[in-house]
Amino acid sequence: MAESQQNPGSGALVLLSGGLDSATTLYLARSKHSAITGLSFDYGQRHRIELDRAAEIARVAGIEHHLIKLDASVFVGTSLVDRSMAVPEERSDEAMATGIPSTYVPGRNILFLSFALSYAEGHGLSAIYIGANAVDYSGYPDCRPEFFEAFQAMANAGTRAGQEGHPVRVETPLIRLTKAEIIRIGTDLGVDYSLTSSCYQPDDEGRPCQKCDSCQLRLRGFQQAGLIDPLTA
Amino acid sequence: MAESQQNPGSGALVLLSGGLDSATTLYLARSKHSAITGLSFDYGQRHRIELDRAAEIARVAGIEHHLIKLDASVFVGTSLVDRSMAVPEERSDEAMATGIPSTYVPGRNILFLSFALSYAEGHGLSAIYIGANAVDYSGYPDCRPEFFEAFQAMANAGTRAGQEGHPVRVETPLIRLTKAEIIRIGTDLGVDYSLTSSCYQPDDEGRPCQKCDSCQLRLRGFQQAGLIDPLTA
Numbered sequence: 001m002a003e004s005q006q007n008p009g010s011g012a013l014v015l016l017s018g019g020l021d022s023a024t025t026l027y028l029a030r031s032k033h034s035a036i037t038g039l040s041f042d043y044g045q046r047h048r049i050e051l052d053r054a055a056e057i058a059r060v061a062g063i064e065h066h067l068i069k070l071d072a073s074v075f076v077g078t079s080l081v082d083r084s085m086a087v088p089e090e091r092s093d094e095a096m097a098t099g100i101p102s103t104y105v106p107g108r109n110i111l112f113l114s115f116a117l118s119y120a121e122g123h124g125l126s127a128i129y130i131g132a133n134a135v136d137y138s139g140y141p142d143c144r145p146e147f148f149e150a151f152q153a154m155a156n157a158g159t160r161a162g163q164e165g166h167p168v169r170v171e172t173p174l175i176r177l178t179k180a181e182i183i184r185i186g187t188d189l190g191v192d193y194s195l196t197s198s199c200y201q202p203d204d205e206g207r208p209c210q211k212c213d214s215c216q217l218r219l220r221g222f223q224q225a226g227l228i229d230p231l232t233a
Numbered sequence: 234m235a236e237s238q239q240n241p242g243s244g245a246l247v248l249l250s251g252g253l254d255s256a257t258t259l260y261l262a263r264s265k266h267s268a269i270t271g272l273s274f275d276y277g278q279r280h281r282i283e284l285d286r287a288a289e290i291a292r293v294a295g296i297e298h299h300l301i302k303l304d305a306s307v308f309v310g311t312s313l314v315d316r317s318m319a320v321p322e323e324r325s326d327e328a329m330a331t332g333i334p335s336t337y338v339p340g341r342n343i344l345f346l347s348f349a350l351s352y353a354e355g356h357g358l359s360a361i362y363i364g365a366n367a368v369d370y371s372g373y374p375d376c377r378p379e380f381f382e383a384f385q386a387m388a389n390a391g392t393r394a395g396q397e398g399h400p401v402r403v404e405t406p407l408i409r410l411t412k413a414e415i416i417r418i419g420t421d422l423g424v425d426y427s428l429t430s431s432c433y434q435p436d437d438e439g440r441p442c443q444k445c446d447s448c449q450l451r452l453r454g455f456q457q458a459g460l461i462d463p464l465t466a
Contacts, residue, residue: 066306068304068306068307069304071301071302071348073299073301073352074301074348074351074352074355075351075355076355076356077354077355077356077357078355100393100396104393105351106350106351106354106355106392106393106394107347107350107351107354107388107391107392108351109391110347110350110351110387110388110391110392111344111347111348111350111351113347114340114343114344114346114347115304115307115344117339117340117343117344118307118308118338118339118340118341118343118344119306119307121310121339121340122307122308122309122310122311122339123309123310124310141390141391141392141393141395141396142391142392144390146390147387147390147391150383150386150387150389150390150391151387151391153383153386153387154343154380154383154384154386154387155340155343156383157374157377157379157380157382157383158340158342158343158374158375158380158383158384159339159340159343159374159375160333160337160339160374161339162374163333163374
């Protein structure tokens, strides 16, 4: 990690899902910007506990936080919203490395980043941080470096800030890190992972299923980092 | 214009603002697709009459229509939403051809297209139509062909449909037409322009100001097409 450099005049937006990756991203962004705004989205996800967690993570980190409610009609055909569809469980590494699972939400990161882009440009913020990761992940197309490069090019072409030479930057500080590396960095920065929720289908008390892709990736990440996950301790 | 070809299995989405361009685009799309859904956005625009017009245009055209309400915090710093800012009036051709006016809404087409993309991918629609125009327009960066090409590339990289080789196509059939050409095409297709509203700051009865960029471009378009605008007849 580079030494943290504060850019006091430059505020930034962090997409905050309530999960492990976005919480770590928030702390990374906070080490580089004087003012941070967290943005979370209620899109009818079955794992709604993450919205409460996002609010709590923001409160503990001392940042401003906005929850945006999206029209419920926008995301269909995904098991993260549609409770009649099954969330895949106990998939092998091979299965996770090939194909796109039913938990894919059509255009989700595109829509979240577009909201963030309008908000950031309107409020004069210099960057948007998103905790996407293309190493220990489920194969979503909108979590790959190629996608974020294309999004940045599109944002540069389609906004006043971009055309005037000071585009809003899309920052993906976790994109090439393993889950274990993310957890170590976050632990060093003081992230309280007991506040985060990663599971796609937690029970009514918010306890993780330990079977979905997201739980499995988290479990292995803590194991490889040589740390204990406070959620399962 | 090419002969209209029906693709009966392929539905499409049309972004419907209630203005002249999007109404024309709807009729063009309807000539090529068996099923059309219109999508409109309530983003706190001062010219809200256009939302009623969009609904009426959809009804008359016999298509399904959805109105999406966006969180009011998303668009700031634009005179199309902020009533304390002045809408530019009676600008010269030279002024319209240079710079980006205060009516620019940060990232608006990016956000609208992103909503449309999620909706289209989730519902298995093949195309999104948007009535953007880069000839007789106000200099918005998100109305230029370069922007739409970049958006398409980003959508191809960031969606399952794109990665599986059947991307949702973003269609901009008006992009290189003059306003007069658009009006002639729409008139041939049977668009009732009396239902459309173009003004950025209509009065309480919905009457156009005749001074904003949008009114001026419309006025000249009808003049050059040799037709009478039913709104001002």
